[in-house]
Amino acid sequence: MRRFSWVNLLLLLAVLLLAVAPLAFGLGSGEEPFSGADALAEQAIVDDHPDYQPWFSPIYEPPSAELESAFFALQAALGAGLLGYYFGVARTRQRQRDAAGRQRG
Amino acid sequence: MHIAEGYLPPEQAAAWFVVSAPFVVHGSRALVRQVRADPESKLLLGAAGAFTFALSALKIPSVTGSSSHPTGTGLGAVLFRPPVMSVLGGIVLLFQALLLAHGGLSTLGANVFSMAIVGPWVAFGSYTMVRRAGGGMDPAVFAAAALGSLATYGVTVAQLALAFPDPTAGIVGALAKFGGIFAVTQIPLAISEGLLTVLVVRLLSRTSGDELRRLGLLRPAAEVRA
Numbered sequence: 001m002r003r004f005s006w007v008n009l010l011l012l013l014a015v016l017l018l019a020v021a022p023l024a025f026g027l028g029s030g031e032e033p034f035s036g037a038d039a040l041a042e043q044a045i046v047d048d049h050p051d052y053q054p055w056f057s058p059i060y061e062p063p064s065a066e067l068e069s070a071f072f073a074l075q076a077a078l079g080a081g082l083l084g085y086y087f088g089v090a091r092t093r094q095r096q097r098d099a100a101g102r103q104r105g
Numbered sequence: 106m107h108i109a110e111g112y113l114p115p116e117q118a119a120a121w122f123v124v125s126a127p128f129v130v131h132g133s134r135a136l137v138r139q140v141r142a143d144p145e146s147k148l149l150l151g152a153a154g155a156f157t158f159a160l161s162a163l164k165i166p167s168v169t170g171s172s173s174h175p176t177g178t179g180l181g182a183v184l185f186r187p188p189v190m191s192v193l194g195g196i197v198l199l200f201q202a203l204l205l206a207h208g209g210l211s212t213l214g215a216n217v218f219s220m221a222i223v224g225p226w227v228a229f230g231s232y233t234m235v236r237r238a239g240g241g242m243d244p245a246v247f248a249a250a251a252l253g254s255l256a257t258y259g260v261t262v263a264q265l266a267l268a269f270p271d272p273t274a275g276i277v278g279a280l281a282k283f284g285g286i287f288a289v290t291q292i293p294l295a296i297s298e299g300l301l302t303v304l305v306v307r308l309l310s311r312t313s314g315d316e317l318r319r320l321g322l323l324r325p326a327a328e329v330r331a
Contacts, residue, residue, distance in 0.1 A: 004307070004311070007307070008304055008307060008308070011300045011301070011303060011304045011307075012304065014297075014300050015297045015300050015301055018165075018293045018294075018296060018297045019165045019166060019297065021168075022166040022167055022168050022170070022293075023166050027166075027168055027169070027170045028166070028170045029169075029170035029171075030170065030171075033170055034166045034170060034171060034172045035171055035172070036164055036171065036172055036173065037171050037172070037173040037286050037287050037290050037291075038106070038107045038108075038109065038173070038207070040171055040286045041108075041261075041265060041283055041286050041287065042109045042112060044282060044283065044286060045112060045265070045269050048269065048271065048272055048282075049269055049272070052269070054109070054110065054111030054112055055111050055114075055115060055211070056110055056111035056209065056210070056211040057110060057111055058110045058202075058206035058209060059203070059210070060203065060204065060206065061206040062204075062205065062206060068205060068206075071204050071205050072162045072164075072205065073162075075158060075159070075161075075162035075200065075201070075205075076158075076159045076162040076163055078155070078158060078159075079155040079156065079157075079158035079159025079160070079162065080155070080159045081155075082151055082152065082154075082155035082158075083152050083155045083156055083159065083305075086148055086149065086151065086152035086155070087152075087308060087312060089148060090148075090309075090312035090313045090316075091312050093312075094311075094312050094313075
């Protein structure tokens with residue numbers, strides 16, 4: 001494998017390691033380990049300011065945690081799908097350019 | 106970094122809309138100009154949007170025992186400049202507010218300010234500084250994505266501290282409290298985000314060299330400095 005591919009692979013491995021290490025070492029804490037920081041901030045507000053009333057509530061809320069994670073998965077899939085499509089197109093164009101260059105060249 | 110729906114006092118929520126609006130208006134104009142001037146960059150623009158769309162959906166566990174998500178705005182900020190990201194990031198936040206009850210419409214102004222304005226500007230500034238200092242493309246992109254992500258969460262901490270000062274320790278105490286929730290959690294995530302963005306830019310430089318050159322990237326560091 002060339003250096004370019006090696007570096008890319010190492011980058012991916014490093015990202016995986018950073019994500020998996022906290023799980024592997026069991027760093028989760030509290031009632032619900034690895035709950036979202038956004039939710040923790042909301043909880044901190046509720047704890048310290050019991051008299052604060054949220055004055056606006058979401059227009060639509062996914063009815064269950066399962067559906068919420070489905071929406072998050074949809075968001076990630078759409079993003080990753082479009083990104084993958086881009087690289088497919090870009091790679092094909094690059095190859096065609098290379099082939100045209102060789103013919104002329 | 107999503108401040109939940111209704112969790113900013115009305116006057117502050119309104120103030121953040123007022124602060125963010127000019128950036129988004131200016132950004133929309135920049136986006137239209139970009140597409141008109143270089144229609145071929147549309148696909149890459151979509152890819153930059155897709156990157157923040159995908160990354161901001163990923164909640165990743167962190168060393169603090171909680172989890173949080175990257176923002177993915179650094180890539181577009183480096184490729185297309187920050188104004189364009191105020192629109193793309195705003196679209197992502199709007200999607201999450203409407204369908205996921207994540208963030209909110211009332212807090213959209215504040216969340217746009219942190220994720221779609223300050224994050225991208227810090228990213229672009231970091232990229233430019235590393236390049237001017239003679240740094241290569243990869244370190245510059247890493248600094249952009251990682252520092253942009255941290256800056257976004259820093260703004261959220263400040264916004265929450267202003268809105269909810271600690272009952273005993275005031276705004277400073279609240280900064281420490283919300284900082285404790287977000288800042289350390291975000292450090293490994295910012296590193297991950299930096300590495301992923303470097304990976305995408307490396308792949309782009311292989312497949313889309315012409316596009317990147319048209320956008321003024323891929324110049325050797327010496328030329329950037331000049």
